[in-house]
Amino acid sequence: MSGKRFKGKLCVYCVKRPSVTGDHVFAREFFTIGSRDRLPQAPTCDLCNNDKSKLEHYLTALLPFGGRHTEAAANLIEQVPSRLAKNLRLVRELKAARGLSWHFEQGLYRQAMTLPLDPEKTLLLFEFIGRGLAWFHWQVYLQPEQKSRALFLSKTGTKYFNGIFSMNAAARVVEDLGKGTVTYMGAQAVDLRELTLWRIQLYGGIAFTGDPAAPGEVTTEVAVVTGPKRLVDSLVQHSG
Ligand SMILES: [Zn+2]
Structure with missing residues (x-):
């Protein structure tokens, strides 16, 4: 693919x-070849x-363990061993095996596993992704007083987010990349083109984290909001 354009x-x-x-x-690297x-x-x-690549290398070595989509098995077998081989520090962290609980219902691994997935790194990557998607679909550049912010969607947050999503939008998009490897939907506000909302699932709904207050609850979606800083913070505060 040409990078010229x-x-x-x-x-x-x-x-x-x-x-x-x-x-x-x-x-x-999220996708099979x-x-x-x-x-x-x-x-x-x-x-x-470079900054984004570092986050991607970290996450693409770990995330396939939680995959539940069609290509999950292929993805894990094809790609993860070499990534772990290149990342000895990550292997050590995996051996220490403390961190977020991964919840597998019908995935490759029947038994529960705990991986030290760093939530901050994960969300930081999704903030990049939000900016990228806003540009890709609607040619949006965020202004200096604007930002992109990501969060893990709780049950309550999903309800709140559904409410926002159902409002009038200038544009909407729904995508499925790599047979469920990445699915997302996005909406762009009518009066403010930099205000965009995203709901993103990786690997058929990977379980990112459990809410400590509700251990049974599994978060499978990440939301990203772009737009004016104060508005974004307020939306995220209500969705977490
Ligand atoms: Zn740059």
Whole structure:
């Protein structure tokens, strides 16, 4: 795929430096080799591309363990061993096996597993993804007083978010990439084009975390909100 059309634009992530290439909004590594065509891309500068890559390497080594989508088995077998081999520190962390609980209902692993998935890194990556999707679908660049913020959607949060989603939107989008590897829906506000909302599932609804107050509850969706800082914070506060 040619990166030419992404050169010399503004980077969607920092909105400061010129882009040098197209960034895959969802890293190619999330997908099996056969499912990497036509993935969303957005212009990025080198620095942002590097920062985002680090987060992607971390998460793509861990996330397939929780996969429940059609390609979960292929993804795990094909890709994870080499990633773990390259990341000895991660292997040590896995052996320590403390952290978030992963909930498998009908996945590859019947028994519960605990992986030290870092929620901050996960959410940081999704904040990049929100910026990338807003640009890819609606050519939105966030302004300096605007931001992208991600959160794990609780049950209550999902209800609240559904409410916002059902309001009038200038545009909506629903996508399924790589047979359920990544599914997402997005909406763009009518009066404020930088205000966008996203609900994203990875790997057929991976379980990210349990709410400590409600141990049985599993969070399978991440939401991202982009727009004016105060508005974004207020929306996220009500959705968590
Ligand atoms: Zn940048």
